[in-house]
Amino acid sequence: MICLHCANLCWIGGVGEFIKSFAKAFPEFQHEVLFLNDFKEDYNYYKSFQTLGIRAYHIPEITEELIDKINPKILILHNPPSTIYPDKIKDLNILKKTNVILVHHNKTKLFPYVDLDVFVSQWIADAYKGWEKYIKKSKVVHPCVDEVPYLNIERDTHGYPVCVGRIQSNTNSYLGKFSEDVEMLKKLKNAKFFLVGDGYEKTEDKRFTFAPIQQGAMPEYLKNIDIFYIWGGNNHTESWSRVATEAMLSGIPIVIRDMKDGMSEQVRKSKAGFLVNTKQEFINIIQMLIDRPELRKRKGEEGRAWAKENLTIKNLRAGLIDDMLNFGVS
Secondary structure (H helix, E strand, O other), rough: EEEEEEOOOOOHHHHHHHHHHHHHHHOOOOOEEOOOOOOOHHHHHHHHHHHHOOEEEOOOOOOHHHHHHOOEEEEEEEEEOOOOOOOOOHHHHHHOOOOOEEOOOOOOOOOOOOOOEEOOOOHHHHHOOOOOOOOOOOEEEOOEEOHHHHHHOOOOOOOEEEEEEEEEHHHHHOOOOHHHHHHHHOOOEEEEEEEOOOOOOOOOOOOOOEEEEOOOOOOHHHHHHOEEEEOOOOOOOOOHHHHHHHHHHOOOOOEEEEEOOHHHHHHHHHOEEEEEHHHHHHHHHHHHHHHHHHHHHHHHHHHHHHHHOOHHHHHHHHHHHHHHHHHHHO
């Protein structure tokens, strides 16, 4: 049985990693991925799918002939923006040819002929209140992570200086430099900083280490971090955060700017850390965590326990197993 995923991304990002988790959650299906955007020559990323037995390739357009040739039991559309249609699917009647799941990784357009709409957070689900008559069936299923590389990460929670870190989403690089991050972090005492990604203003301050985003490097990066933070900029919101889940599974407390979004929902549900609203509150809370190792340990343990119970491969399978098997035999 073929499960065909269609994604508008073809670089390192949360959607691609979610597809990998999905394949692990449902091994009884043969998973294939159509990347719909312009091909990016990151062959290692494509190989990372192939090592999991997932066929990943670029296609400029979804046609009836293509669907007939692949003959999937289930077609999963991941986060399709309104701009991708009708350029990529010129005839939405194609969706009638198979069972269709639309995964809303963000606030996206509703489509006809969808058998199941999946919202990655309650915040996303709430965006469709009043549209229920257009939705055949829906449910909230949080993005889940293969927990194995993270649960065994150990760190010295009493060591100084304490490492404060962030892993910037590669798909958010268009937001530009996060100069606010560095300026706020400089005000912290007894701390060093580990920042992954390209979105930071560089500094000559020797306490800062900058690293590139690399495929498969998250467990190694998280070994260096004692406090994980995300300071959202430019009014940017997140439907959920994979890197925050990975930090939680690693036992790291989290400090996040409260954008009243899915990521804030994630922190509230997990009690993995703190939501802050102002720069001064951000500085005060992180300094408190630096100065109180027992608090870091307790919040990290609370987040790890919640993520282990709610955000692993088994949870993803449990959330969708009935639908997947029903679609698989229909």
